[in-house]
Amino acid sequence: MTDTYVTTNMTAHDRTPIPVLACLATAGAVVLLMMVFGLLLRLAQGGMLDLAPDTFYELLTLHGAGMVGIAALGSVAVMWYFLGQYVRLSGAVFVANLVLFLVGVVMILASVLFGGFAGAWTFLYPLPAQPMGVWSAHAAALFVGGLLVIGTGFLLLYLDVARAILGRYGSLGRALGWPQLFGHDDGRAPPVAVVASTMVLIINTIGITTGAAILVMTLVNLYVPAFGIDPLLAKNMTYFFGHVFINATIYMAVIAVYEILPRYTGRPWKSSKVVLAAWNASVIMVMTNYPHHLLMDFAMPEWALVAGQVISYASGLPVLVVTVIGALTNVHRSGMRWDLASGLLLLSVFGWGAGVIPAIIDATVVINQVMHNTLWVPGHFHTYLLLGMLPMVLGFMYFLARGGRPTDAAGAERGIDRIGFWVFAVAGLGFVLAFLAGGRAGAPRRYAEHLAQWLPYDRAGALFAALVLAATLVFVARFLLRLGSARGRVA
Amino acid sequence: MVVNLLPGPGRWQLLAVYLLLATPPLRDWLEAGMVMHMLVQLPLLAGLGVLAVRRLPARLRNRLDRCNAAGVPLTLLALFAIAFWMLPRSLDAALNQPAMELAKFVSLPLLVGAPLALSWRRLPAVGRGFLWSNLLSMLVVLGWLYSAAPVRVCTNYLVDQQQLLGRGLLLLALGLALWLAGQVLFGDSPRRAAQATG
Numbered sequence: 001m002t003d004t005y006v007t008t009n010m011t012a013h014d015r016t017p018i019p020v021l022a023c024l025a026t027a028g029a030v031v032l033l034m035m036v037f038g039l040l041l042r043l044a045q046g047g048m049l050d051l052a053p054d055t056f057y058e059l060l061t062l063h064g065a066g067m068v069g070i071a072a073l074g075s076v077a078v079m080w081y082f083l084g085q086y087v088r089l090s091g092a093v094f095v096a097n098l099v100l101f102l103v104g105v106v107m108i109l110a111s112v113l114f115g116g117f118a119g120a121w122t123f124l125y126p127l128p129a130q131p132m133g134v135w136s137a138h139a140a141a142l143f144v145g146g147l148l149v150i151g152t153g154f155l156l157l158y159l160d161v162a163r164a165i166l167g168r169y170g171s172l173g174r175a176l177g178w179p180q181l182f183g184h185d186d187g188r189a190p191p192v193a194v195v196a197s198t199m200v201l202i203i204n205t206i207g208i209t210t211g212a213a214i215l216v217m218t219l220v221n222l223y224v225p226a227f228g229i230d231p232l233l234a235k236n237m238t239y240f241f242g243h244v245f246i247n248a249t250i251y252m253a254v255i256a257v258y259e260i261l262p263r264y265t266g267r268p269w270k271s272s273k274v275v276l277a278a279w280n281a282s283v284i285m286v287m288t289n290y291p292h293h294l295l296m297d298f299a300m301p302e303w304a305l306v307a308g309q310v311i312s313y314a315s316g317l318p319v320l321v322v323t324v325i326g327a328l329t330n331v332h333r334s335g336m337r338w339d340l341a342s343g344l345l346l347l348s349v350f351g352w353g354a355g356v357i358p359a360i361i362d363a364t365v366v367i368n369q370v371m372h373n374t375l376w377v378p379g380h381f382h383t384y385l386l387l388g389m390l391p392m393v394l395g396f397m398y399f400l401a402r403g404g405r406p407t408d409a410a411g412a413e414r415g416i417d418r419i420g421f422w423v424f425a426v427a428g429l430g431f432v433l434a435f436l437a438g439g440r441a442g443a444p445r446r447y448a449e450h451l452a453q454w455l456p457y458d459r460a461g462a463l464f465a466a467l468v469l470a471a472t473l474v475f476v477a478r479f480l481l482r483l484g485s486a487r488g489r490v491a
Numbered sequence: 492m493v494v495n496l497l498p499g500p501g502r503w504q505l506l507a508v509y510l511l512l513a514t515p516p517l518r519d520w521l522e523a524g525m526v527m528h529m530l531v532q533l534p535l536l537a538g539l540g541v542l543a544v545r546r547l548p549a550r551l552r553n554r555l556d557r558c559n560a561a562g563v564p565l566t567l568l569a570l571f572a573i574a575f576w577m578l579p580r581s582l583d584a585a586l587n588q589p590a591m592e593l594a595k596f597v598s599l600p601l602l603v604g605a606p607l608a609l610s611w612r613r614l615p616a617v618g619r620g621f622l623w624s625n626l627l628s629m630l631v632v633l634g635w636l637y638s639a640a641p642v643r644v645c646t647n648y649l650v651d652q653q654q655l656l657g658r659g660l661l662l663l664a665l666g667l668a669l670w671l672a673g674q675v676l677f678g679d680s681p682r683r684a685a686q687a688t689g
């Protein structure tokens with residue numbers, strides 16, 4: 001079965017569903033806008049743009065929430081497209097998610113632009129409730145409500161994914177390949193797209209349910225402050241939700257690597273015992289390593305922090321290692337065609353892998369005491385989001401823009417796309433290194449004003465950011481111009 | 492009359508349990524503490540409604556199904572009834588006024604248990620999952636509300652009772668979450684898989 005899936009699933013979609021294209025087009029447009037905001041932030045930190053501090057924090061809030069939102073939207077499109085080739089998903093629920101997402105975005109935009117909310121996408125208690133007069137309880141409630149609406153949409157989508165997977169495989173254990181993992185490997189393990197989607201649906205339904213609880217608690221507290229929230233409980237719940245949600249985006253987007261690269265190389269990517277073991281291990285680990293966000297909270301029980309450190313070391317690794325090695329062996333001497341889709345996908349594997357290294361360094365208690373909340377942190381997460389998750393989605397967009405026919409000469413990209421690729425890769429690397437170097441020099445994250453000795457890093461970062469923005473503009477424009485062939489036949 | 496509507500074995504046992512719950516010694520015991528009241532008596536009453544529906548004659552069931560498209564109307568009815576009995580002042584009123592106590596004994600089986608039982612299987616799978624997820628997050632929120640409430644919320648119960656209830660709700664959420672996880676991870680798979688693909 002695994003031997004044939006590469007050829008059979010290529011014909012599964014006759015045409016790319018319009019909602020998938022709508023999701024990607026939305027994600028593409030929003031990512032550009034958010035990059036512009038990011039550039040403004042970096043220019044302001046570098047002293048090259050005069051932004052009032054409250055405007056800076058409003059833009060920071062929008063950039064964080066917007067990027068996390070489109071990361072989820074873009075990667076969910078990847079998951080839905082490929083998973084839909086193995087199980088029967090509901091288009092109506094997918095559309096409902098998109099609609100709820102847009103409603104939530106409008107609420108968030110209104111809360112920030114009209115209400116002045118600037119408490120960052122993490123809405124960490126008690127900041128939303130204690131703005132010292134900068135924004136009202138209504139503005140904070142609108143932001144929190146917007147997140148709740150967006151979360152509801154994704155929850156519905158994951159429930160539908162669960163329904164479809166249970167319908168085909170009977171239990172989530174089977175969909176995770178337990179019979180093959182713990183018993184005899186009969187070669188009939190579910191494809192990686194199914195295993196990955198199952199993993200994501202488990203962690204995200206738990207994460208969103210927890211998130212819904214803390215969001216409602218925050219709403220109650222905003223209007224009846226006498227109902228105090230234990231700040232440490234709030235932080236645990238908030239970071240559990242946020243950490244799981246943003247992590248899940250990579251685990252969804254990486255399905256593009258597993259599904260598209262084999263079509264270029266003609267070599268199937270089997271769900272071997274090792275692959276299954278890695279994905280299964282990450283179900284637990286992604287949910288238990290979030291205490292690395294709390295290493296500075298001395299009131300946390302020590303065992304939780306020690307466990308957080310140990311699991312953080314181990315957690316990124318299994319799936320990452322099997323994906324990196326799997327991708328390299330898949331393409332090695334395959335004589336495959338290099339184009340933007342395959343190039344971006346391979347870049348994404350590199351970006352993901354590279355980003356995890358500084359992340360693991362920072363999850364070490366003694367290092368965290370120094371690096372915590374410095375620019376080192378945006379440094380590592382921009383590496384695996386900007387150079388990992390985003391190229392996965394962009395690679396998928398190029399794959400669709402070529403009509404999903406990697407071996408076809410027609411529809412090949414032009415020189416400008418190739419220039420875009422190299423600019424994106426090199427400037428992206430420069431951009432994240434500027435963050436990391438700033439962090440090493442002690443620049444704190446989330447500061448509107450920087451000391452003179454940090455400015456060179458900020459300015460270099462801003463320059464690279466402008467280049468990344470230009471390259472991304474080429475990619476998104478190409479996708480929008482090729483919407484017709486993206487919709488076309490996948491044969 | 493109610494008994495006549497419920498043919499089949501077990502109807503007398505059901506009625507007996509219902510009456511037993513209403514007799515003063517058991518009723519007083521269950522209502523003496525907030526935890527027993529909220530987490531034992533109310534669910535038991537609703538549960539009786541669920542069991543009663545299983546014994547409804549097919550004709551009546553069909554007629555009820557016809558005005559319960561996809562299970563949504565009766566689910567909404569149940570949700571509103573639950574929302575009413577979740578308010579601390581409703582519990583207080585039930586303890587202070589016999590009429591409210593009667594309303595509680597009638598409405599929980601009839602407006603919560605029975606409609607939910609009539610609708611559950613007819614709701615789409617995504618709807619059922621959504622209700623589970625909503626139930627879990629709301630149990631956590633309520634658990635927190637009762638633990639953190641700055642005032643005594645019931646005139647009939649002391650603060651330590653409501654804090655105990657808060658903890659009980661959190662434990663219930665945890666227990667339910669683990670049970671649900673077990674169901675979907677290990678569930679009785681081959682049969683369901685066969686049904687779905689067959």
Ligand code: HEM
Binds near residue numbers: 061469
């Ligand atoms: C050209 C591209 C980008 C630029 C110029 C940019 C710039 C920035 C800047 C300046 C910050 C604030 C750093 C600080 O704490 O001082 C930031 C934070 C952040 N960025 Fe980006 N970014 C870019 C791309 C992305 C992408 C692709 C994602 C995710 C998909 C992303 C997600 C985030 C998040 C989640 C934060 C944290 C917000 C917070 O601290 O509340 N960014 N970015």
